[in-house]
Amino acid sequence: MAARAAARTVSAAAELCPGMEVIDVHAHLGRWGYPGSEGVVDELRRLLDRSGFSKVIISSGMAIAYDVPGGNAEVARAVESDERIYGSVVFNARDGKESREQVERYADHPRFVAAKYHPAYTGLALNAAENLKVIELIARKKLPLTFHSWTGDGAAAAEVARRFPKLPMIWFHALATDYRKAAELARDLPNVYLDYVTSTQERGKVELLVERLGADRLLFGTDQSLFEPIRPLGQLIEAEICERDRRKILAGNARELFRFDGR
């Protein structure tokens, strides 16, 4: 391979959406095992330089896949290393005591701004009794709950949203290919927000979600270090929506939801 391209001085955000802030609410630290990313904090910093995102909320891939306390501790170190990086505490209610301890430990940390759950790794639906006990604590601590939501997770996610109406929930991936259903469910659940990222950048998806749910409840997330982060940005830039809505999705809603203005 020939020498690397000269480093671009202008970030993707500055070039593609000049004057707009971009906050990535859905990102990870850690490797997923596929060719490319190492998932380390230095790489995340380089990706932030390249993308120009002002803030990123990360959860630990290791905590999701294998070691909850070890992964959350890695995130705690990462958030101290760069002012753009914020954390999300991962829980796995298969070990309820440990999960509650983890939430207690990080909920008051000034740079942990959310909790994260991934049912595909635990095998427990979001509305499982074990999870509800932890979610109750998360609601008490006033941490928004982020959740990997895939096709088939809609009923469980909606039940939790109804049970905890004051708990902001972000359905990452918006039920994947069932995003129309996600918009339909979320319309009647004012505490639910969606992020639209999946591995396929479907044209027209953002427009449909804005039309059916409204831009106020959409958030920008990339799923980096699993996914290359500039692709979902391109998807939003290409979406045929007004600039006001684009600004809300890129950063405005996240600023309000995660109270970044007060931090």
Add this chain to the structure above:
Amino acid sequence: MRILDNHCLFGRWMKDDRDVSLKKLLSALRSMGAEHGVAVSLRGVFYDHDAGNAETLEVCRRHRELVPAATINPQHYFGRGSLPARLVRQGFRMLRFFPNLQGWTPQGVVFERVLGECAKARLPVAFPIGKASDLASQLCRIAPKGCRVVLSDVYYGGLAECIEVLRRRPEFLMEAGHTCVPGGLEVACREVGAGRVVLGTNQPLESGLGAVEAIRRSELSSRDQAAVLGGNLSRLLGGI
């Protein structure tokens, strides 16, 4: 840098409300700054490949930014002549398959025959890998020597398998266009060379701007970026 997209469709999308009209394709290509798109009519995918191929040729004559790609449904292929040879004479530059939309797998002998005919006719073939990485391995074993196969729709989960297939089959290429982990493109180019990767973004079904920008902002050299964005595909298609 010239941007040439190997993966474009037009027609009607019967599965949901997405707009895949010719007008949408042309505007999508403009929106991502692409100079040319290699396009297939969906009539040939969902209904009849002969009728679809005729439509593709006719549309590409009217719109010079589109390069004609044919399609063949192996389930409807039972004549004794070589359709790929005829397609090359008609001006097609690529043959794209749609097994996932048509309900077949690459294990059939008809498909094997078509690959053989494509190799003889020097017609490159694009085949979707999707998230099932073992499809690339199947193609590696089935395609006769000299058959130029573009592994299309490659996602992060199939990248390791595709890289290994490209190592074994020097005449194969792969598309960059779908989501891979950060650094995935750089790994692929380091392992098999930037000359083996072409842009393919599934226009207008998917947004293409992010795919192009991800390549432009990758750690590849400017020369390699130009090769991936357009140079390699131009060469594969015989110069456009």
